[in-house]
Amino acid sequence: MWVCGKLLGQLRRGLLPVSGRRWSAAASYSASAEPSRVRALVYGDHGHPAKVVELKNLELTAVGGSDVHVKMLAAPVNPSDINMIQGNYGILPKLPAVGGNEGVGQVVAVGSSVTRVKPGDLVILGTAGLGTWRTEAVFSEEALVAVPSDIPLQSAATLAVNPCTAYRMLMDFEQLKPGDSVIQNASNSGVGQAVIQIAAALGLRTVNVVRDRPDLQKLTDRLKGLGAEHVITEEELRKPEMKNLFKDMPQPRLALNCVGGKSSTELLRCLAPRGTMVTYGGMAKQPVTVPVSLLIFKDLKLRGFWMSQWKTDHSPDQFKELIFTLCDFIRRGQLTAPACSEVPLQDHQRALESSMQPFVSTKQVFTM
Amino acid sequence: MWVCGKLLGQLRRGLLPVSGRRWSAAASYSASAEPSRVRALVYGDHGHPAKVVELKNLELTAVGGSDVHVKMLAAPVNPSDINMIQGNYGILPKLPAVGGNEGVGQVVAVGSSVTRVKPGDLVILGTAGLGTWRTEAVFSEEALVAVPSDIPLQSAATLAVNPCTAYRMLMDFEQLKPGDSVIQNASNSGVGQAVIQIAAALGLRTVNVVRDRPDLQKLTDRLKGLGAEHVITEEELRKPEMKNLFKDMPQPRLALNCVGGKSSTELLRCLAPRGTMVTYGGMAKQPVTVPVSLLIFKDLKLRGFWMSQWKTDHSPDQFKELIFTLCDFIRRGQLTAPACSEVPLQDHQRALESSMQPFVSTKQVFTM
Numbered sequence: 001m002w003v004c005g006k007l008l009g010q011l012r013r014g015l016l017p018v019s020g021r022r023w024s025a026a027a028s029y030s031a032s033a034e035p036s037r038v039r040a041l042v043y044g045d046h047g048h049p050a051k052v053v054e055l056k057n058l059e060l061t062a063v064g065g066s067d068v069h070v071k072m073l074a075a076p077v078n079p080s081d082i083n084m085i086q087g088n089y090g091i092l093p094k095l096p097a098v099g100g101n102e103g104v105g106q107v108v109a110v111g112s113s114v115t116r117v118k119p120g121d122l123v124i125l126g127t128a129g130l131g132t133w134r135t136e137a138v139f140s141e142e143a144l145v146a147v148p149s150d151i152p153l154q155s156a157a158t159l160a161v162n163p164c165t166a167y168r169m170l171m172d173f174e175q176l177k178p179g180d181s182v183i184q185n186a187s188n189s190g191v192g193q194a195v196i197q198i199a200a201a202l203g204l205r206t207v208n209v210v211r212d213r214p215d216l217q218k219l220t221d222r223l224k225g226l227g228a229e230h231v232i233t234e235e236e237l238r239k240p241e242m243k244n245l246f247k248d249m250p251q252p253r254l255a256l257n258c259v260g261g262k263s264s265t266e267l268l269r270c271l272a273p274r275g276t277m278v279t280y281g282g283m284a285k286q287p288v289t290v291p292v293s294l295l296i297f298k299d300l301k302l303r304g305f306w307m308s309q310w311k312t313d314h315s316p317d318q319f320k321e322l323i324f325t326l327c328d329f330i331r332r333g334q335l336t337a338p339a340c341s342e343v344p345l346q347d348h349q350r351a352l353e354s355s356m357q358p359f360v361s362t363k364q365v366f367t368m
Numbered sequence: 369m370w371v372c373g374k375l376l377g378q379l380r381r382g383l384l385p386v387s388g389r390r391w392s393a394a395a396s397y398s399a400s401a402e403p404s405r406v407r408a409l410v411y412g413d414h415g416h417p418a419k420v421v422e423l424k425n426l427e428l429t430a431v432g433g434s435d436v437h438v439k440m441l442a443a444p445v446n447p448s449d450i451n452m453i454q455g456n457y458g459i460l461p462k463l464p465a466v467g468g469n470e471g472v473g474q475v476v477a478v479g480s481s482v483t484r485v486k487p488g489d490l491v492i493l494g495t496a497g498l499g500t501w502r503t504e505a506v507f508s509e510e511a512l513v514a515v516p517s518d519i520p521l522q523s524a525a526t527l528a529v530n531p532c533t534a535y536r537m538l539m540d541f542e543q544l545k546p547g548d549s550v551i552q553n554a555s556n557s558g559v560g561q562a563v564i565q566i567a568a569a570l571g572l573r574t575v576n577v578v579r580d581r582p583d584l585q586k587l588t589d590r591l592k593g594l595g596a597e598h599v600i601t602e603e604e605l606r607k608p609e610m611k612n613l614f615k616d617m618p619q620p621r622l623a624l625n626c627v628g629g630k631s632s633t634e635l636l637r638c639l640a641p642r643g644t645m646v647t648y649g650g651m652a653k654q655p656v657t658v659p660v661s662l663l664i665f666k667d668l669k670l671r672g673f674w675m676s677q678w679k680t681d682h683s684p685d686q687f688k689e690l691i692f693t694l695c696d697f698i699r700r701g702q703l704t705a706p707a708c709s710e711v712p713l714q715d716h717q718r719a720l721e722s723s724m725q726p727f728v729s730t731k732q733v734f735t736m
Contacts, residue, residue, distance in 0.1 A: 090665030282660030292650030295672025297458030302670035304663030
């Protein structure tokens with residue numbers, strides 16, 4: 001895996017703990033009357049991300065009693081960020097809005113009533129829609145979760161959406177035990193890679209579907225390196241020989257679908273009777289199509305998962321507990337961040353275009 | 369509702385309780401060496417029901433210790449019987465097989481170890497695939513449930529499949545309380561009519577989708593007479609004005625789908641967030657198509673229901689309890705049998721053709 005060198009470099013250059021020299025001006029900001037200049041990726045209309053997103057200067061809002069002034073360090077481009085800018089998402093911020101829904105930053109200063117984070121803490125965003133693609137921001141204390149300082153920065157930056165989604169989907173729909181199997185499509189996505197790793201850590205066996213591509217063997221090797229038991233193409237998934245796969249491993253009781261269309265129907269056909277398919281994305285832009293007989297005679301269950309909804313339904317402490325569980329996987333070497341390409345904010349057009357290309361295996365991460 | 373006159377006539381002519389004169393020969397059958405002649409509707413191959421089903425003479429098998437000799441009185445033609453003959457069903461009997469999966473009969477004689485039924489009892493079949501379209505049969509004691517003699521014969525004949533399916537779907541997927549609403553398609557089917565009546569008895573409000581037809585007003589009046597709150601056509605279901613319906617009643621938390629295709633997608637759009645659609649049939653012969661956003665952002669759940677599977681998963685006593693619960697609805701006048709057309713076994717071709725015609729509102733019931 002390619003290591004995000006610049007981010008690690010930032011850490012090593014003393015961003016943690018906060019050096020008095022580097023942060024003193026900002027740390028005293030809340031007591032200062034001078035507004036700080038913030039650079040941010042802003043969109044005023046929904047549309048094609050590379051066209052509607054612009055780099056702008058914003059003024060930092062005042063730090064109220066329960067607010068936290070955060071210097072952003074890194075914020076990835078996730079598929080849901082793209083959907084949100086396009087206007088195709090379950091929640092949409094008021095426009096103009098700053099792009100990005102997750103990221104990691106360092107606390108610069110805190111309001112008088114803030115108790116859960118302190119200057120110098122590494123924090124990630126626990127709430128979607130606040131805009132993370134910016135150099136600095138003032139967030140409400142409740143929106144932040146302090147993460148341990150021994151977690152790699154690229155892992156922290158990409159922890160709140162994809163690994164959380166992967167872990168919850170593996171835990172909340174079927175009671176799986178070691179040796180059980182799981183099938184997924186879009187296995188090279190951020191969630192897909194997290195599913196492979198967390199499943200392996202839990203003793204679950206995975207069948208991982210990917211789109212055919214020129215460098216398939218390389219991808220297969222990489223996913224197997226993460227813990228994937230089988231890596232197969234969408235075309236192989238549709239062949240009758242697929243059933244031979246389940247002579248040597250139990251039929252999956254859980255399928256994770258980020259594609260929709262034919263791919264999702266084939267996942268359903270692979271499921272064990274009474275199994276569940278959880279849909280969390282629709283990359284093919286086609287609905288999930290379910291043969292009636294699979295519902296009636298095979299008693300399959302179809303569900304959906306949306307991490308934002310999970311957070312709404314659970315307390316901040318429960319989210320924090322989830323983050324700490326994932327940090328334990330990271331510390332044990334069982335969960336690594338996806339390969340990432342660091343991009344400065346001004347190169348947003350290139351980053352947004354890249355994030356929408358097929359077969360791009362690295363995640364675009366804005367670094368500030 | 370049209371009353372099955374001949375069946376009631378049979379009852380009144382003293383079939384219940386068993387008259388010594390009428391049943392004495394049959395009642396002593398198990399002690400006799402002479403095999404009885406049975407007429408039965410038999411199919412030797414899967415195919416078009418009106419073509420593959422023939423009226424044949426069979427010999428009655430011997431009555432073993434745990435067996436029950438039953439004189440069949442009435443047995444309906446259900447959609448699942450048709451699917452089974454066509455070979456499109458979750459379980460298929462060994463061929464040649466006698467058609468029909470439910471029905472009511474009267475016990476003629478019992479084997480030495482039988483304790484739960486006695487000669488003269490009215491019994492219904494609790495197990496599918498045994499073949500009810502015949503004049504007499506020997507069934508295992510476990511396959512039978514004695515039903516109270518005050519239940520109308522046409523209700524008893526049609527109790528084990530459709531009302532059971534309707535009741536379980538209303539009870540087992542969402543915790544509904546009086547005032548909650550339910551939406552269904554195929555509302556004029558056997559299950560559909562039972563759903564309307566049981567829902568009304570439970571204080572649930574129903575939106576009932578039917579196909580447009582020349583006598584729509586007549587059908588609407590009839591379903592409203594059963595307790596339907598709204599009766600709408602498939603075309604009305606697709607109109608944006610549908611949402612006005614839910615200004616005066618809560619959005620349904622449960623949808624019951626017997627159609628598939630577009631109809632099922634529209635049911636999903638009407639569901640309240642986190643609601644469940646249960647599929648129990650696929651009359652349109654098209655898969656259920658689910659927009660990905662309804663799974664992810666609306667958290668809808670898709671399930672299937674098959675009464676045969678429910679019976680496999682539950683004890684005979686639990687099935688008996690279910691039958692008795694439904695008998696209570698019947699006694700209170702809250703659940704009536706669908707309008708039926710009585711057909712003698714020899715007119716099977718006409719009955720099977722009729723049962724497959726669209727817009728036929730009466731259920732074909734073989735009487736012996």
